[in-house]
Amino acid sequence: MTETITPPPVEARPAPVLRGYRFELVKLLSQWRIRVLLLACWLAPAGFVAAVSLQSALPADTVFGRWMHATGWAGSLVVLDFSRSWALPLLTALVAGDVFAAEDRLGTWRHLLVAVRSPRRIFVTKALAGLTVLLLLVAGLAGSSIAGGLAAVGDRPLVGLDGHLLAPGDAAGTVLLAWACVLAPTLAFAAIGLLGSVALGRSTMGLLLPALLAFTLQLAQLLPLPVAVRLALPSHAFLAWRGLFTGPAQTGPLLIGLVVSLTWAVVATASAYHLFLRRDFTDLTYEGSGRRLLVAGALPLTALVVLTFAVVTGTTSAGGSGIERTKVEGSLATAYAHLYRMQTRELHRPDVTEAQLRATAACDKGGSRVSDEGPGNDWRCVVSWHLPGATAVGTAIYQLDVTADGRYVADGDGPKEVNGFFQVRTPTGDAPNPLWQFDGNVDLLSRVSKD
Amino acid sequence: MHESPAVRGRGLRKSFGDVVALDGVDLDVTAGQVHGLVGPNGAGKTTLLGLLLGLAVADGGELEILGTPVGRTLAVPDGVAGFVDGPGLYPSLTARQNLSALAALRGYDAGRAAAVDDALEQVGLTDVADDRIRGFSLGMRQRLGLAAALLTRPRLLVLDEPANGLDPAGKHHVHRVITGLAADGTAVVLSSHRMDDLAVLCSEVTVLATGRVVFSGPVSKLAAESGELDYRLLTSDTAAARRVALDTPGLRVPPGPARDRRPDADVLVVRGAVPAIEDLVVRLVRAEVAVRELAPVVAPLEAAFLALTGTGPTEEEDGS
Numbered sequence: 001m002t003e004t005i006t007p008p009p010v011e012a013r014p015a016p017v018l019r020g021y022r023f024e025l026v027k028l029l030s031q032w033r034i035r036v037l038l039l040a041c042w043l044a045p046a047g048f049v050a051a052v053s054l055q056s057a058l059p060a061d062t063v064f065g066r067w068m069h070a071t072g073w074a075g076s077l078v079v080l081d082f083s084r085s086w087a088l089p090l091l092t093a094l095v096a097g098d099v100f101a102a103e104d105r106l107g108t109w110r111h112l113l114v115a116v117r118s119p120r121r122i123f124v125t126k127a128l129a130g131l132t133v134l135l136l137l138v139a140g141l142a143g144s145s146i147a148g149g150l151a152a153v154g155d156r157p158l159v160g161l162d163g164h165l166l167a168p169g170d171a172a173g174t175v176l177l178a179w180a181c182v183l184a185p186t187l188a189f190a191a192i193g194l195l196g197s198v199a200l201g202r203s204t205m206g207l208l209l210p211a212l213l214a215f216t217l218q219l220a221q222l223l224p225l226p227v228a229v230r231l232a233l234p235s236h237a238f239l240a241w242r243g244l245f246t247g248p249a250q251t252g253p254l255l256i257g258l259v260v261s262l263t264w265a266v267v268a269t270a271s272a273y274h275l276f277l278r279r280d281f282t283d284l285t286y287e288g289s290g291r292r293l294l295v296a297g298a299l300p301l302t303a304l305v306v307l308t309f310a311v312v313t314g315t316t317s318a319g320g321s322g323i324e325r326t327k328v329e330g331s332l333a334t335a336y337a338h339l340y341r342m343q344t345r346e347l348h349r350p351d352v353t354e355a356q357l358r359a360t361a362a363c364d365k366g367g368s369r370v371s372d373e374g375p376g377n378d379w380r381c382v383v384s385w386h387l388p389g390a391t392a393v394g395t396a397i398y399q400l401d402v403t404a405d406g407r408y409v410a411d412g413d414g415p416k417e418v419n420g421f422f423q424v425r426t427p428t429g430d431a432p433n434p435l436w437q438f439d440g441n442v443d444l445l446s447r448v449s450k451d
Numbered sequence: 452m453h454e455s456p457a458v459r460g461r462g463l464r465k466s467f468g469d470v471v472a473l474d475g476v477d478l479d480v481t482a483g484q485v486h487g488l489v490g491p492n493g494a495g496k497t498t499l500l501g502l503l504l505g506l507a508v509a510d511g512g513e514l515e516i517l518g519t520p521v522g523r524t525l526a527v528p529d530g531v532a533g534f535v536d537g538p539g540l541y542p543s544l545t546a547r548q549n550l551s552a553l554a555a556l557r558g559y560d561a562g563r564a565a566a567v568d569d570a571l572e573q574v575g576l577t578d579v580a581d582d583r584i585r586g587f588s589l590g591m592r593q594r595l596g597l598a599a600a601l602l603t604r605p606r607l608l609v610l611d612e613p614a615n616g617l618d619p620a621g622k623h624h625v626h627r628v629i630t631g632l633a634a635d636g637t638a639v640v641l642s643s644h645r646m647d648d649l650a651v652l653c654s655e656v657t658v659l660a661t662g663r664v665v666f667s668g669p670v671s672k673l674a675a676e677s678g679e680l681d682y683r684l685l686t687s688d689t690a691a692a693r694r695v696a697l698d699t700p701g702l703r704v705p706p707g708p709a710r711d712r713r714p715d716a717d718v719l720v721v722r723g724a725v726p727a728i729e730d731l732v733v734r735l736v737r738a739e740v741a742v743r744e745l746a747p748v749v750a751p752l753e754a755a756f757l758a759l760t761g762t763g764p765t766e767e768e769d770g771s
Contacts, residue, residue, distance in 0.1 A: 015556035023552045030543040110506050111539020111599075114532065115556045117505070280467070280507065 014118030017125060024129030028099070034133060037094060041087075041140030046148030049075030053152040063161070063242060063407060063439055068149070070428055071156040073171040075149030076142065077245075080178060083141055084238035088186050089214030091137050096193030097207040099130040100276070104202035123276050127194060127269065134190055135183075142179040153428065160245040161407075161441040162331065163338030163434075178241040181254065184261035188234040189214055191268035198272045198279070199293035224375050224404050227322030227444045231256045232308035234264040239405045242441050252316070252445040253406075260308055267304055271297045322444030323402055325372035328379060329361040331440050332398065332410060336361070336383045339434045346424040346434070352388060359385040363400070377401035379408070394418070396435070406442040456515070457482050457607045457638030458503060463512035465498050472498040473509070474662040480640055480655075482606070485633045487649040487670075488642040490659035491760050496611075496642045499659070500535045503609045503640060517606055533609030533640075538596020542585040546576055546595050549584065553599050570598040575624050589616030597625060601632075608632060610641040614648050626652060646752040656752075660760040673755045680754050681705070682728055684719040685744035686735065692719055695734050701727035720748065 028034050052059065052068060053075055059065035062081050067074040103109045116122050158171035166174060189210040196209030217235040230236055237257030243250025275296050312318050337359040344351060363381040365372045379400035384393050396418045402408040412419025412435055419435040460478035464471075472495045480486040488496050501507045502514060505521070514521040517530050540549050550567040559566060571577050574594040579587070584595065593616055600608055613629070614622045629652055633639055643649055649656055649670065656673055658666040666673055686692040696704050702723040721731065728745070735742055747754070 016558065019555045019558070023556060026548070026552065027541055027544070030541070030548075032543075106539070106541065107537065108539035108541065110501070110504070110535055113506055114504050114534070115553050 014121050015116040017121055020116055020121050020125035021128050024099075024125045025132060027102075028095070028129055028133050031102075033094065037091065037137060038133075038140060041091075041137045042144050045076075045079045045141050045145035046151070049079060049145050049148035050152035052078075053149060060437065064158075064245075066432075066437065066439070067159050069153065069431055070426065071158045071168075071171065072149030072151070072153040073146070073156075073158045073166075073168075073175050075153070076145040076175050077178065079141060079145035080175075080182065080241070084182055084185070085218060087141065088138070088182065088238070089189055089211045091134060092186060092189040092193045092214075093207055093209070093211040095133050095137070096130045096190035097197050097210055099126050099194065100197035101200070101202050101206050119277055119279075120273075123273055130190065130194070131187070134186060138179065138183060138186060142176070146175065156428065158245075159339075159342070159434070160247065161242055161335075161439055162246040163335035163342070163438065163440075164247045165338075165342070166245070174244050178244055181241040181244070181258060182238055184258045184265070185234055185237040188237075188261040188264035188268065191265040191272065195268045195272040195275070195297045196293070198276045199297060221405055222403070224321050226320060227318040228309050228312040228316075229305075230322075230405070230444070231312050231318065232260060232305045234261045237261045239407075242407065243443065246441055246443075250441065250443040250446070252443065256312060256316075256445075263304060263308075264301065267300055268297065271300055316445055317447045318445055321374045321404065323374055323404075323406060323442055325363050325365070327442045327446060328400065328402065328408070329363050329381065331408075331442050332363070332381050332400070333359045333361040333383060335410070335438060335440045336396070336435070337385065339438055340385065342434050343424065346426055346431075356388050357385045359383060375402045375404040380413075381410075402442070406444045408440050408442065410438050410440060412436045456480060457484075457517055458486075458640065459513075459515040460499075460502075461513045463499070463502065463509045463514060465495075465502065465507065465509050471662050473502075475512070476659070476662070476664055477667070478657060478664075479667075480607075480638045482638050483633050483636045484655060485629060485639040485641065485653045487653035487656035488640060488659065489644070489646070489649060489656060489756055493661070494659040494760070495662040496659055497535050500533070500609050500611055500640065500642060503607070504531060504533055504535065506535070530604075530606035531609065532600040532603040532605035532607075533611075534596050534600065535609070535611040537611070537615070538592055538599060540584050540592060540595060540599075543583060545581050545583050546571065546587075546598075547580045549595065550599055550602055554602055557603050559602075566602055570602045573601055573628055574598040575621070590618060590621045593617060594621060594625065597628060601628070605632075606637055608637055608639045608641075610639065612643055613641055614643065614645060622648070646750055646756060650750070650752050658756060658759050665759045666755075670752065673752055679722055679724050680751060681720050681722050681748040683744065683746050683748055684721055684731075684742070685717065686719070687741035687743065689717045689719055691738060691740050692735060695738050695740065696721045696731055699723075699727060699731045699734055702731055718744075 049068070058068050059078060062078050064074040064077040064081070068078060103112060112122060113119065155168045157165045157167055160166055192213055193210040196206040200206030200209070214235060217233050220233065221230065221235060221239065231253060236253070237260070240254040240257035243254045275292055337354040337357045340357060340359070341352065341354065361381045361383045363372065363379055365374070365376060366378040370378070379402055381398045381400055383396045383398060386393060396415065397413040398410045398419065399413050400408045400410050414420065420433065421436050422433050423430040424433055456479050458478055458480040460476060463473050463476040463478070465473040476495070476499060478499070488499065490496050498507065502509055502521070503516060508521070544552070547567055550570060551563065554563045554567060568577070571580050574597050576591065576594055576598060579591065584592065587595065593613060597610070597613060600610070613625055617625060626648070629639055629641070641652070653670055655669055656666070657664055658673070684692060684696070693704060696702055696719065702721055704719065704721055721728070732742060732745065749757070
């Protein structure tokens with residue numbers, strides 16, 4: 001009699017997600033490059049903010065840079081503005097752009113597949129581990145810059161982008177919220193990094209894809225694009241956080257930016273997942289495929305831009321560049337009134353309220369032959385205000401440099417005793433006259449009735 | 452008593468675009484057997500090993516691994532371990548960290564540290580357990596790859612060139628581990644270009660050429676496929692030995708000017724099948740010619756491999 005020994009059929013058991021996630025995290029954190037990045041993100045911003053805050057010359061060309069003497073919260077926003085331009089795209093490239101390509105470089109895909117037994121779980125754990133490291137890096141940038149600012153200057157009120165003062169508690173909350181908001185576009189570019197890493201294998205292009213895309217979009221943002229196109233790009237949320245620092249907050253562009261960024265993150269991640277599950281892991285010389293990236297990545301994302309453009313155009317008042325004369329006048333008058341009160345306090349004059357001042361502005365762009373809309377450094381505005389008990393109307397002239405993203409720098413052009421350069425006494429020492437030069441932000445989506 | 456096969460493949464086919472990697476391959480490996488997979492480069496060995504490890508799925512045919520049919524998705528039953536194209540290890544981690552991570556992924560909790568230590572000891576890497584493997588030699592990586600496979604207590608072990616880069620001591624170590632596993636009932640499928648390794652380790656071999664099986668069976672049968680072989684013969688009297696060899700039925704003494712220029716010009720090369728060689732030895736003894744050395748110029752397995760795969764030397768290269 002013969003007997004057949006049949007081993008019990010055993011289903012393949014994929015490795016638990018938590019263990020796979022831990023392994024991916026260990027691999028990432030064992031790389032010297034990631035360690036250096038973590039160290040830099042957790043230490044460098046504090047040193048930078050503390051050092052710059054104690055200098056006589058401040059980075060006034062960066063939004064909030066001119067207030068680094070005045071409050072510890074401004075330094076973190078300067079780091080945030082610098083990070084959204086350079087640091088965050090590079091970080092997403094170095095972390096998310098390499099998380100899959102590293103296995104190609106080391107030739108470890110087969111080992112990993114045999115160990116984990118589920119390409120799906122490998123994708124999930126790698127994406128989660130990359131996300132975790134990115135969050136650690138962003139948390140480092142935020143925490144370190146805040147700590148450096150508070151240690152060097154202190155927990156003082158922050159001047160917003162419409163000139164109003166945010167109490168330290170409000171400043172803290174708003175600064176943290178601003179950092180949280182840039183996580184959305186960071187996720188979008190991280191997803192682009194995953195897509196490039198999956199589609200292009202060990203190719204350097206896979207690593208550089210998020211950074212290249214971010215810099216390209218950054219250049220595009222400098223152009224006078226229609227506001228609906230601007231809002232349809234995933235990089236818009238890197239700028240839209242500035243709207244949190246006006247009263248009321250410019251939530252429209254911010255919310256659209258967040259939704260667009262998160263949608264990009266989802267679509268790019270789904271494309272990367274789709275490509276990953278169809279990859280042939282027996283090919284050790286896999287160098288990726290530009291055609292796959294085009295079909296599975298670029299086309300869906302381009303379609304997303306077109307769709308977003310259509311939705312924004314159809315559901316909002318977005319039109320043209322979003323920078324119109326009435327918006328500029330309203331924003332400038334509001335900022336002027338808030339900063340006038342600040343100047344009054346610093347010069348120890350009797351306090352006046354914004355309502356009493358009844359500040360208005362009249363702006364013109366480039367003379368009578370140029371339409372009063374759009375970005376440019378040829379805006380010229382006359383601000384008028386009233387003082388209680390006085391019949392005369394005060395006027396001050398400003399030259400405005402308005403950029404395509406809605407930010408402007410107002411430069412006082414007289415009279416010099418009002419908006420000229422002179423030092424005023426502040427709680428933190430002497431500082432330039434707050435009405436001399438200041439930043440503002442035009443809400444690209446707001447509706448203002450034209451005169 | 453019949454043991455169910457650890458691997459049973461029928462008519463396996465796999466193509467990459469226009470390239471046919473496997474073309475109707477059959478494979479049977481039973482528990483406790485060390486099965487060799489040989490073939491020239493591009494024969495389909497790696498593809499076949501990849502199917503066994505669940506790294507790829509066949510386009511056609513049937514494959515059962517450890518009694519479980521393999522479907523059309525990337526999956527393989529528990530109990531299978533191994534590597535192809537070298538072990539995949541992470542250079543920024545230590546040997547111990549590499550193995551611990553693997554054990555954790557496989558869900559081993561209790562006694563994980565002891566299992567890792569045991570696997571490292573089995574392959575002789577205990578002394579470098581806490582070194583980052585960035586500085587490991589190829590041989591050390593091969594042994595660590597084997598340790599990684601051992602850690603999972605496999606019932607089917609798939610190894611691609613496991614002796615690659617190993618020094619004689621390391622090779623001996625690896626051979627001992629493989630034979631020990633087979634003795635405990637583990638089926639081992641290994642590929643190698645070293646026919647001497649296969650002769651020592653394998654009970655059966657499958658020879659692949661251009662994606663097809665050209666031989667499958669016991670090693671002894673493969674050796675018999677070699678037919679006539681060249682043998683080096685060193686005797687006390689070369690001239691007398693040549694005369695005896697020429698008189699021996701079924702034996703030839705190929706002219707070899709190239710050989711005559713060798714430093715060991717006293718060596719005679721004779722060509723024939725095993726019975727003729729045995730007859731020659733008897734005749735030499737009768738003629739009172741002492742036989743100092745008699746060995747095949749090319750090992751029988753290698754000769755059979757070259758003959759079966761059509762990769763042997765041409766007649767011109769042979770000099771005969």
